[in-house]
Amino acid sequence: MARGKLDDRDVRILRVLEKDARNSFAEIARDIGVSIDTVTKRYRKMLGMGVLKRTSILLDPRALGVETIASLELEIDYSRVDELVERIRGLPRIVFCTPSLGRKDIFAIVFLESVEELSRINFQLKGLEGVREVKSSIWIEDHMLCPENFDLSKVVA
Incomplete structure (x- = not known):
């Protein structure tokens, strides 16, 4: 090996x-x-x-009262990326946040009690200094980010 x-x-x-x-x-x-x-x-x-x-x-978010899982993509003033990632990580309901490369600068996952709560979080994020745009996508299925949901054949010999 x-x-x-x-x-x-x-x-x-x-x-x-x-x-x-x-x-x-x-x-x-x-x-x-x-x-x-x-x-x-x-x-x-x-x-x-x-x-x-x-x-x-492995937790089941639905069993904990999570009704909606969404991903967030933020376009920001990149000179503030570290500050914004830390601020976003500190927000309620944000369970994952990381800088990213590509069309957007920050990627986050949020667990919500309702779709309406997503609107409030988007508004809150758009109010942060340095945030230019927030795009959100609601997950239709609740596949979690765990190895059993990954196709390992694409990353192993």
Whole structure:
């Protein structure tokens, strides 16, 4: 397994872990038909490569009262990008915010109790000094940003 490259066996280990990261190495080995030692070595190697950072939980925003998920794209005075990213991260309901390259300068995700709340947040963002434009898109499906929703074949060998 070359550095930065994953093979089919690695991807199968990752797929088992993404469904339930609490699986033991013995369970993973049984599921994919390899030895426990193979799973252990490959798991440690992927940790060393930085492919795996940590195990985590996956929340269902809808179960927490979130009715609407939206993405926000902001065009800004780029000399203020760091300041604006920090201010936006501090706003209620913003769950993710990062500078971006491309047509817009900042990308954010917001969890909302209603569509009407999106209008209020857009108005609030447009009032921040340095913000030129805010575009929002409501997510139709609630696919979360987690590995099981990604096509890993597009990023692994």
